[in-house]
Amino acid sequence: MDNSQVIKYLQDKDIHKIKFAFADIDGILRGKVIHRKKFVDGLQDGYGFCDVTFGWDSNDALYDEVAVTGWQSGFPDKACRIDLNTFRTVPWEDHIPFFLADFSRHDGTSLAVCPRSLLKRIIQQCDSMGFHAEFAQEFEWFNFKETSHSLQEKGFTGLQPLTSGMFGYSILRPSQNSAFFYDLFNLCEQFNIQIEGLHTETGPGVYEAAILHNGILEAADKAVLFKSAVKEIASRHGIVASFMAKWNTDLPGCSGHIHQSLWTKDKERNLFYDADNQESVSELLKQYIAGQLYCLPYILPMYAPTVNSYKRLVEGAWAPTTVSWGFDNRTVALRVLNPSEKYTRLETRVPGADTNPYLAMAAALASGLYGIRNKLLLDIPATTGNAYKEQEKERLPADLYSATQSMMASPVAKDLFGEEFTDHFTRTRLSEWNHFVKHVSTWELKRYLEII
Structure with missing residues (x-):
């Protein structure tokens, strides 16, 4: 238009x-x-x-x-x-x-510091290399029978989930809140955000939605708009929707996995697929994976941007903790899905629901292209079992401060995103950390106030 x-x-x-x-x-x-x-x-x-x-x-x-x-x-x-x-x-x-x-x-x-503008610059690099990038993001989030006011009045404790119990892929639970559930699906469609699938996840009041794939800029636009749309639609039903990565110690976290593939400019051929190669994956995909694995420890805040993000990235929580990859393996950082040429893709499983989609997708594409440009070898073996148990694999930084220090110290981020953006973004993450370390938590009060 x-x-x-x-x-x-x-x-x-x-x-x-x-x-x-x-x-x-x-x-x-x-x-x-x-x-x-x-x-x-x-x-x-x-x-x-x-x-x-x-x-x-x-x-x-x-x-x-x-x-x-x-x-x-x-x-x-x-x-x-x-x-x-x-x-x-x-x-x-x-x-x-x-x-x-x-x-x-x-x-x-x-x-330079505008997230959407940064993604557009990465897309220009992709175009100049002769590729069309097809992306999609999926989100998990918790729903509560609360309002903005009740959250404040309760001090963000004792919240009432939309439904009770652990009931992933339930048919019953959505039917008990069908007005909200179908409003999500139908109103997002009318808002030009096409939901591929919508269902409950394991946990009280948890939903998961996968958005249909698009060219990367449109995919990021729809991901950003989806999070805001869900919150607005939920509010009209007396519900608070939370995309926090991990709101409760005893419950699973909320992911924001990114699916991606590179195609020819005419979108006729998936360049990640090669029927003549082992496992039907192309050398281009292997270089793309190698690039993401190499860059991952140095750009982690782009995928895990908050203090809370790292509470999700722990063993046994359906989120990765190592620099790892594998075929259809949900314990690794990078999951290859290769059922056919049409659907062969890479799923980057590090991002949580709290990510900025523009930055997370920019990080995924830029680091994958880095591997292609530098013809990196995929010398890390594919994980065939439980990646949490692979002691030889490099561990991801365990908190926002460590991850940000790694990003600041390495030339990788500046190479991928430019010095001005990297300087600004890392300063914002350190500022976030500084707010956190000054705060006295409820955990500290319960543990130390009387006994210590």
Whole structure:
């Protein structure tokens, strides 16, 4: 859809307000509703948006010593442009027109720290190498019979799950909340997010959804929008939906696995498949896997961006802990699925539901392309059993601080994402860690207050 088509649509429908949003460094949508006149006036050159949105965290606290914004610069506006290709209407908000945006300019330049702009730069590299990247993300999340107010009143404790017990792949549980369950499926479809499958996972009130695959930019857009859509739809049913990686010590965490494949530009041939090769996987796929494995320890915060992310990455929790790969193995970091040419793909199992899809997909594609460019050998044997028991495998960093230090110290991240983005992103992760280490937790009070 071009400018004239959009303007005609708004005029014909007599629409006077438009909603647009972009993802911040944590993947949280920030945006506003604007008048049609302002929307039309900014179609060519964009809109000014305060750059503090890349200088504060998920709770609007300023990050420590980031260069891109701050008191030192006075928090000026930066150029934000709407992508007309993202046009859709919001079915649960009277079909208000909605667009996604990023911090880029008409001449092709962009703000280095904008997640969507970063992914677009990685896609350009992929295109220049002659590949079309096909991606999809799947999410697990917990649903609670709560509201934003009740969460605060309860101090985020004693929460009531949507359903009780451990009942993965249940037919009964969704039927007990069918209005919500089918609203998720149907309203997301109307919002141009096609859900491939929706079901319960093991745990009280847990759902899992896989989004149908698309070209990588559209896939990331839909993943970002899916998380926000689920929260908005859930709220209308008196439900809080949480994409936190691990909210309860005794329950499984929430994944955000990424499925990916490289195709010819015409999308006619899956380049990860080779019928004449062992296991029907191509040398290109092996190089792609080798690249992801090599880069993984140095870019882990792109997949595990919060302090809580690492509570999920523990043994026996259906999440990887090692630099490993295997065929249809759910204990490894990289799972190869190769049933046929159409469906041969790589599943990167490290990301949790708390990821920023733009950054997680950028990390997956950039590190895979790194392996192809450098013709890396896949010299790590495929895991055929339980990867948790393979003591010889390299262990992933165990917390956000260690992972961020590795990312800062290695030249890999700067090579993949650029120095400006890497510096900003790692500073935001250290800031997140600093907030955490200053906090006195309930666990500490229960353990030490009386006894120690």
